[in-house]
Amino acid sequence: MLTKLLAIVVFHNSNDLNRGSAELIKHGFFDAQYHNDRSMVCVNAWTLSDLDDESFFFWVQDIVEPVGGHVFVAGLWHDADALPGLPTNGSPQAITINRLP
Numbered sequence: 242m243l244t245k246l247l248a249i250v251v252f253h254n255s256n257d258l259n260r261g262s263a264e265l266i267k268h269g270f271f272d273a274q275y276h277n278d279r280s281m282v283c284v285n286a287w288t289l290s291d292l293d294d295e296s297f298f299f300w301v302q303d304i305v306e307p308v309g310g311h312v313f314v315a316g317l318w319h320d321a322d323a324l325p326g327l328p329t330n331g332s333p334q335a336i337t338i339n340r341l342p
Contacts, residue, residue: 246333247271247318248301250284250310258282264304286308287318 250265252258261284262275270286277283290297293315296329302312 243291245287245318246290246294246316247285247287247299248297248315249313250286250305251313252282252284252310253280254309255282258284260308261305261310264308268304277300299320305324 248270250261254263258275265284265286270288275282275284285289286301292300298312298315301315305312
């Protein structure tokens with residue numbers, strides 16, 4: 242059964258963000274929110290998958306590691322629109338992109 246899974250990916254070099262975003266979208270991530278806190282960029286990306294939490298974590302790590310990212314946390318997420326403690330879409334620090342048709 243497909244479930245909504247979320248991965249928080251960290252890029253310490255903002256120059257890696259475009260390649261990382263492209264890879265996530267290419268692998269079926271529907272939405273990503275970017276949060277820049279000067280020392281790193283956090284990407285909150287979600288998708289639908291039948292993987293378990295651990296397999297999902299390593300799958301995402303395999304996607305982002307070659308382009309300079311690493312997975313901070315990944316797993317089941319019930320509401321991918323909000324993350325506690327991080328800016329939301331209303332924040333000037335947050336940018337949302339949608340998957341192209």
